[in-house]
Amino acid sequence: MSHSVKNGGVRCCIQRHLLPVHPPPSSLSRRLLPPASATRLRLPLRRRGLLVVVAAQHVGVGAKPTVLVAEKLGEAGLELLKEFANVDCSYNLCPEELCTKISLCDALIVRSGTKVGREVFESSGGRLRVVGRAGVGIDNVDLAAATEHGCLVVNAPTANTVAAAEHGIALLTAMARNIAQADASLKVGKWQRSKYVGVSVVGKTLAVLGFGKVGSEVARRAKGLGMHVIAHDPYAAADRARAIGVELVTFDEAISAADFISLHMPLTPSTSKILNDEAFAKMKKGVRIVNVARGGVIDEEALVRALDSGIVAQAALDVFTEEPPSADNKLVLHEKVTVTPHLGASTMEAQEGVAIEIAEAVVGALKGELAATAVNAPMVPAEVLSELAPFVVLAEKLGRLAVQLVAGGSGVKSVKVTYASARAPDDLDTRLLRAMITKGLIEPISSVFVNLVNADFTAKQRGVRITEERVVLDGSPESPLEFIQVQIANVESRFASAMSETGEIRVEGRVEDGIPHLTKVGSFQVDVSLEGSLILCRQVDQPGMIGTVGSILGEQNVNVSFMSVGRIAPRKHAVMAIGVDEGPSKETLKKIGEIPAIEEFVFLKL
Ligand SMILES: NC(=O)C1=CN([C@@H]2O[C@H](COP(=O)(O)OP(=O)(O)OC[C@H]3O[C@@H](n4cnc5c(N)ncnc54)[C@H](O)[C@@H]3O)[C@@H](O)[C@H]2O)C=CC1
Ligand SMILES: O=C(O)C(=O)COP(=O)(O)O
Numbered sequence: 001m002s003h004s005v006k007n008g009g010v011r012c013c014i015q016r017h018l019l020p021v022h023p024p025p026s027s028l029s030r031r032l033l034p035p036a037s038a039t040r041l042r043l044p045l046r047r048r049g050l051l052v053v054v055a056a057q058h059v060g061v062g063a064k065p066t067v068l069v070a071e072k073l074g075e076a077g078l079e080l081l082k083e084f085a086n087v088d089c090s091y092n093l094c095p096e097e098l099c100t101k102i103s104l105c106d107a108l109i110v111r112s113g114t115k116v117g118r119e120v121f122e123s124s125g126g127r128l129r130v131v132g133r134a135g136v137g138i139d140n141v142d143l144a145a146a147t148e149h150g151c152l153v154v155n156a157p158t159a160n161t162v163a164a165a166e167h168g169i170a171l172l173t174a175m176a177r178n179i180a181q182a183d184a185s186l187k188v189g190k191w192q193r194s195k196y197v198g199v200s201v202v203g204k205t206l207a208v209l210g211f212g213k214v215g216s217e218v219a220r221r222a223k224g225l226g227m228h229v230i231a232h233d234p235y236a237a238a239d240r241a242r243a244i245g246v247e248l249v250t251f252d253e254a255i256s257a258a259d260f261i262s263l264h265m266p267l268t269p270s271t272s273k274i275l276n277d278e279a280f281a282k283m284k285k286g287v288r289i290v291n292v293a294r295g296g297v298i299d300e301e302a303l304v305r306a307l308d309s310g311i312v313a314q315a316a317l318d319v320f321t322e323e324p325p326s327a328d329n330k331l332v333l334h335e336k337v338t339v340t341p342h343l344g345a346s347t348m349e350a351q352e353g354v355a356i357e358i359a360e361a362v363v364g365a366l367k368g369e370l371a372a373t374a375v376n377a378p379m380v381p382a383e384v385l386s387e388l389a390p391f392v393v394l395a396e397k398l399g400r401l402a403v404q405l406v407a408g409g410s411g412v413k414s415v416k417v418t419y420a421s422a423r424a425p426d427d428l429d430t431r432l433l434r435a436m437i438t439k440g441l442i443e444p445i446s447s448v449f450v451n452l453v454n455a456d457f458t459a460k461q462r463g464v465r466i467t468e469e470r471v472v473l474d475g476s477p478e479s480p481l482e483f484i485q486v487q488i489a490n491v492e493s494r495f496a497s498a499m500s501e502t503g504e505i506r507v508e509g510r511v512e513d514g515i516p517h518l519t520k521v522g523s524f525q526v527d528v529s530l531e532g533s534l535i536l537c538r539q540v541d542q543p544g545m546i547g548t549v550g551s552i553l554g555e556q557n558v559n560v561s562f563m564s565v566g567r568i569a570p571r572k573h574a575v576m577a578i579g580v581d582e583g584p585s586k587e588t589l590k591k592i593g594e595i596p597a598i599e600e601f602v603f604l605k606l
Helices: 073-086 095-102 118-123 143-148 161-175 181-189 213-224 238-243 252-257 279-280 300-309 348-367 383-403 433-446 454-463 545-555 586-593
Strands: 001-006 010-016 067-068 086-089 107-110 130-133 153-156 205-209 228-232 262-263 288-293 312-317 337-339 414-421 465-471 482-491 505-512 515-521 522-527 533-540 560-567 571-580 599-605
Touching: 067 073, 073 086, 073 348, 095 482, 107 348, 118 143, 130 205, 130 348, 143 153, 153 348, 161 181, 161 213, 161 262, 161 288, 161 312, 161 348, 181 337, 205 213, 205 252, 213 228, 213 238, 213 262, 228 252, 238 454, 262 454, 279 300, 300 312, 312 599, 383 433, 383 482, 383 505, 383 515, 414 433, 433 454, 433 465, 433 482, 454 599, 515 571, 522 571, 533 586, 545 560, 545 571, 586 599
Parallel strands: 010 465, 067 086, 067 107, 107 130, 130 153, 205 228, 205 262, 262 288, 288 312, 312 337, 414 465
Antiparallel strands: 001 010, 414 482, 482 505, 505 515, 515 522, 522 560, 533 571, 533 599, 560 571
């Protein structure tokens, strides 16, 4: 049986193979020496596999990372950061100063006032591992550049929601009652009661554009003011809206029915200038607009025209395309417009909350945890991570091993990964495993640092196509995986025995007692723990071979951790896999190669 599913953007072919869960080895596989348990790392999850996933390439063991805080951050967040890192609070850096400093920093924390463009990542020399956005909108961070440089971007998406919603409501009511204009007038000695007659909000229709966290809180509050609330959000669930008495409608329905429009969507290419001349032309004459999202979602020139023509009666703006806006900005100076200098998130409470939220995310990411608020890396739930941890190590080692078997080490274009499991296909999240196989495949042959953030990008950039296949085994699904197989097609091998019957380099492994093991090379079954380094030899199967190779290594003081022999048939060819703690010298390898029965051998670093 065979069918296809989409998994993380990679097409996977799922085949049901009716194999026993623990198939008896078809060829002889003997473990001759016990595993070198003393050398086995039993680090906690974060240190063992996942540290490698995102961070810590440049943060040496024991060395404190450096975090550059480029905009004002609440004290509680700074305290948290200082417990773990050297914290450099340098506010108001010009772009050149930021680029100069960044090469000395492992993490950078910003708010909306700092542009983190491609040049920042390029200037970091690969050291910058995490950018923390102390707030929601990440439109000031070049996410593509961050991803290409393997830099994780995290934000603080929840702590300022209420502050932004309250500011939206404050602007809406202040605008409706001309509070700012009347205040300014009175302060210059005028008493203009008839000029500042306002409009009531009760019974009016409010269209919320962007029904996410802030939008829905605004809707809730507007309902409390007696407004009729409709919303447009192509990705929001209708039942969530219905639960608070809000109807989801199309964009055109929303803007044409509204007396008030409040914007709460992120600035993206598809929301840029979403309120433009065409949209204003569809609105009711006298509509009022609130923007606490981003200046760029409104075509500001078109808004000036709509205000002047009377289509828009008033606007209240917290955000601008250019911040701070120029002194002659027509909207800022417009009589019908109420403005604030991007204060949506600026309450004492929100800033303390945001500071803690971002500090925790940045520290977590620097420790190698996958932050729940990662913006440019796939989210993998903690329980999945913990279960997959040993397989993550196995995946990287298989990738590392497979690529070293390629003659010349280059030209890898087509890689097939097979995951065999007794679990249902949907139960296995392979994104992390795929990333680690990519890391193993690419790092030994390039200077690129690969992690979960940039693995897919790096593979694509190098023209490496990784296809994934799931083999569903019968049996108990206790372990997430029985084995992982990595095959590289259309290449030659420096160890001919690593080629499968179908002409690919093939390695296969499984996890035994938490330790990754190599269980197949080409069509030979072996069983060797993937620690230290590995010598693979193909030999004519005959008595005494293990002793001969073992004694050459022993004479040179090379500690053997494992030996395993896989035969095709007795007295024919066999592949011997020897795990060694130290790399043998060239002379030692030469001596092994000179044993008459040895037909080929290869030394591989894991
Ligand atoms: N002025 C300020 O100080 C603050 C501004 N913000 C801005 O508010 C925005 C929203 O924040 P949250 O609600 O926390 O984010 P969110 O991610 O919870 O909500 C955004 C919503 O916009 C929707 N959306 C995306 N494209 C859309 C489109 N074309 N039309 C309609 N809806 C669309 C999404 O589906 C999502 O539901 C942020 O991106 C940020 O730019 C947020 C906090 C403070
Ligand atoms: O969180 C957001 O998206 C905001 O716009 C808040 O920006 P700020 O951190 O106040 O510069």
